[in-house]
Amino acid sequence: MGTWFTEKQTDHFGITAKVNRSLHSEKTDFQDLEMLETAEWGNMLVLDDMVMTTEKDEFVYHEMVAHVPLFTHPNPKNVLVVGGGDGGVIREVLKHESVEKATLVEIDGKVIEYSKKYLPSIAGALEDERVEVKVDDGFMHIAKSESEYDVIMVDSTEPVGPAVNLFSKGFYEGIAKALKEDGIFVAQTDNPWFKADLIRQVYSDVKETFPITKVYTANIPTYPSGLWTFTMGSKVHDPLQVKEERFEDIDTKYFTDEIHHACFALPKFVKDLTKE
Amino acid sequence: MGTWFTEKQTDHFGITAKVNRSLHSEKTDFQDLEMLETAEWGNMLVLDDMVMTTEKDEFVYHEMVAHVPLFTHPNPKNVLVVGGGDGGVIREVLKHESVEKATLVEIDGKVIEYSKKYLPSIAGALEDERVEVKVDDGFMHIAKSESEYDVIMVDSTEPVGPAVNLFSKGFYEGIAKALKEDGIFVAQTDNPWFKADLIRQVYSDVKETFPITKVYTANIPTYPSGLWTFTMGSKVHDPLQVKEERFEDIDTKYFTDEIHHACFALPKFVKDLTKE
Incomplete structure (x- = not known):
């Protein structure tokens, strides 16, 4: 065996x-x-x-965290990734030509170190000159930032251990402050089969801070249930109003412009979690 | 443990x-x-x-096999389910008021017997007066039928063992003959992470027989990879041209009219399997 x-x-x-x-x-x-x-x-x-990630299926998560908010924003220049020390989200962010700077704030430097060593196809992008890597507490970094970022992605672990603060209402309020006036944020929010209450809570909390709050999904075989959710909070831009011409031709294995729209069509039992 | x-x-x-x-x-x-x-x-x-099925997640598979083709057809009256001895697809078929008769052809009577005993919330529908249950070989049943059915669903096991004939080009040709002139069929066609070649082959085979051939997906946590595909062959009706008013209000946990359209938006690596 x-x-x-x-x-x-x-x-x-x-x-x-x-x-x-x-x-x-x-x-x-x-x-x-x-x-x-x-x-x-x-x-x-x-x-x-x-x-957290595997070489074979990592593209789904990383593409779906990055491209949905980045194409929703008309011209993202300054991007922050909280967590995500493996570098996969950053790799996808860099596919967008408008992006001038991408900052990674990962609390655990060891994740970065061993991702660079053993997951080079994922973490290699961290060496790019547009990237700044900070080994720091994401919650504190957000608290110190004001009107700075176009898009913030929260690529955290589960809401236990080091990431517990990243699933709090105060954190979402801090993110809103850290974003520019038309900023967008996305967080990974686990799966609806085993963590329905978490999704309901995050949706409700984000909705109190962001005028446009939406949940979308992707299939990730190595994550619990395979059905993963992401919650987006946006101040101005609606992900479902993105015009066809906004989509640049980027190299992907999961994301397409059709998926950009379709991923917001939720199975009924998931949609029900976003009702008051 | x-x-x-x-x-x-x-x-x-x-x-x-x-x-x-x-x-x-x-x-x-x-x-x-x-x-x-x-x-x-x-x-x-x-x-x-x-x-094959579990009480907790069976609704996804059964709803998605049944409702996508049944709403694509404008007025399905006579429906055939090949395999599916647990009765779940039949239960969903019966939610459509237009359906006058639903025939189940399952090769293994024991599947029906023990589903009735231990999965009553799934198999109970087999007692309905609109249902005829035949313990018979689906391949042979199809071969004997001509211009008879509005919709045929193939709810088979994997293409090993008893179901191996149900993944052959001759079978799809037989299905086309067994369908009326505007008939539709759907088959479960496994997952793209581990069975990409199967999906590619089935799509290619079905396309040679049916003018409209499309693949759609659903998330089923207990099936390999969680990302399941279904291949639809249709003689006339396009699933993406269904008008809003066609959707009746039926009781579901996964299917919605939005999902009906969104499920055909394929992740890029899946879409690539349907290219020549």
Whole structure:
């Protein structure tokens, strides 16, 4: 049989993946970090026993975090990514020619270090000259920023451990302040099969701060249930009003202009989470 | 830990679910049948070690097989379901008032028997007076039918074992003959992460027989990768041309009129499978 890594996604359900070998394992100041070479998914980053990203399916998450808000904004120049130390969101952000600066604020420098070493196709973009990498607390960075960013993406872990502050109403208010007057933010907000209450709460909290609040989804096979949600808060621009000519021709494997619109069509049981 | 059921969805990846108890287990004339009571998904039907349906997530598959073609057809009266002995597709078909008769042709009577016993919320619809249940070979049933059905749904197992004939070009030609002149058919066609070649082949085969051939997707957490595809062949009616007023108000948990359109927007790597 060999070695298998199993993530218990709930108390009663999980995924299991064959491991060729462990590339690295350590307890950082913030979390347990493991880098595994798997047979199905390529190299896999695991934090606190949860799959964060894999070489095979990472494109879905990273494209969908980045391109939906970036195409919703008419001219994004200054972009902030909170979390996301693997560099995948930054890689996608840099595909947009309008972007002049992309700042990454990751609390755990070890995530960056070992992503660069073992996930070079993902983290390589962190070396780009338009990128500034800060090893810092995202919550504090946001609190210090004012009218600075066009788009902010929150690429956090689950709302346990280091990311717990990133799912609070105060954080969304800070984001609104950190954004310019027509700014947009997106956060990953887990899955509706096992975390319905979280999605309902985040939607409700974001809606109190942002005039336009919408949930969209993507299929990510190694994440719990495979159906992942993202919650967008926007001050002015409506993602469903983007004109065809706004979409530049960028190289993607998941995102298309059709997906940009279709991802907001929610399954009924998910849509119901966004009703008062 | 207790007992866990693990389905190896590929040689190197799988899902694992806590089992409270086994309700039934037997080798039928066609396959290994197991009915498990699981802690996360409720009762679960397993055929040849593959999850077929669970009480918790069955609604996605059954709604998406049934409602997309049934709303694409302007007035479906006579419907055939090949396979689907659990009765879930039939339950959804019966939500359409226009349907006068729904025939189920399932090769394995044991699937029907134990679904009625252990999945009553799914299989109960098989008792409806509009339903005729035949324990028979779907391939042979299709071969004997001519200009008979408005909509045919192929709710098969994987293309191994008893269902292997249901993924052949000859079968799709037979379906075209069994349909009326404006008939529509849909087949479940597995997932694009692990079975890309199958989707490409089915799409190509169906396209040679049906003027309108389209692939759509749904998220099913207990199926491999969570991203499931369905391939539709239609003689006349285009699923993307359905008018708003065609949608009746039916009770669903996944399907909506927005999803009807959005489900045809394919992730780029899936869309690429439908190109020549």
